[in-house]
């Protein structure tokens with residue numbers, strides 16, 4: 001099936017990077033602080049990322065266990081990280097003097113990393129965007145032509161691309177953007193590409209933002225994108241970092257519900273990823289190397305009940321992720337299957353199991369959590385996970 005890799009991958013890296021990293025207050029700075037074009041454009045003449053090394057980015061993503069990356073090729077501010085025939089506000093034509101997207105693509109390809117492009121349809125530099133297609137049909141048509149031309153550049157200048165991640169269609173409709181036509185063109189050049197739902201059309205996958213919300217249709221792909229602190233673009237003063245355990249919990253929760261977790265980093269103006277992000281990604285990687293089996297290729301599954309964690313599954317194997325280690329014994333209930341065997345995933349050490357109807361007891365566990373982040377107990381079941389009803393009187 002087309003794009004099957006996506007539902008195996010489960011974990012990807014989102015990268016928000018552009019000239020807004022210089023003021024370092026997030027990627028909405030131009031809009032929120034109402035910065036005039038002439039003043040904002042000066043940033044492009046300062047943006048010269050001397051320590052930009054996309055191979056390092058890819059290496060870090062791989063170390064964390066991520067299987068794909070999505071880079072903001074152009075955000076709402078209109079600055080293109082790529083060379084473009086239809087814009088002068090680009091990395092290639094200002095201080096950086098290079099096509100930063102090309103280098104990113106080469107780094108990904110060289111290391112077998114799946115390649116994603118984020119692209120914002122809206123561009124704050126255009127009056128026509130704000131006026132819209134009714135008020136200024138001619139201006140809008142020209143603006144839209146520019147957007148389509150850039151998408152075409154992204155789909156023709158860089159070889160095979162795996163994901164096209166639109167954003168910023170609001171407040172206009174897919175008809176206004178001619179999204180159907182645009183996506184047909186994209187697929188002509190990139191027959192295997194996966195397209196998200198933010199051109200206003202459903203396409204291949206949904207994109208809940210900052211929340212884990214499974215698709216209502218169990219067969220529809222979805223991906224939660226989330227920041228590690230409170231900002232997408234680099235924000236120097238934002239210290240509200242999520243804990244490693246929280247990040248792993250989020251990843252496991254997405255995997256449990258059959259979705260992906262696209263975790264964001266906001267590199268600095270010089271091209272380096274902030275240290276708090278690097279540290280977290282390395283820690284996640286340490287956990288993933290031992291427990292990745294419980295994440296990759298997970299299938300959306302019914303949930304056993306637990307006070308200490310959650311369960312991911314693949315076929316007849318279930319993985320109980322324990323975030324709050326209870327001591328020598330752990331319990332799950334509502335288990336409609338027979339549990340045939342259990343072990344600690346990281347060490348393969350056998351765990352003894354007792355079962356009383358739908359209640360399962362893991363016994364003789366170590367007193368202290370084997371992994372302070374998330375200790376995974378792997379179970380073989382007599383079938384796919386089946387849950388016994390919970391709303392009933394227990395005499």
Ligand code: GLC
Nearest residue numbers: 016027028167168209225232
């Ligand atoms: C929102 C924001 C944008 C960010 C995106 C990521 O749409 O406008 O800044 O890139 O979410 O999902």
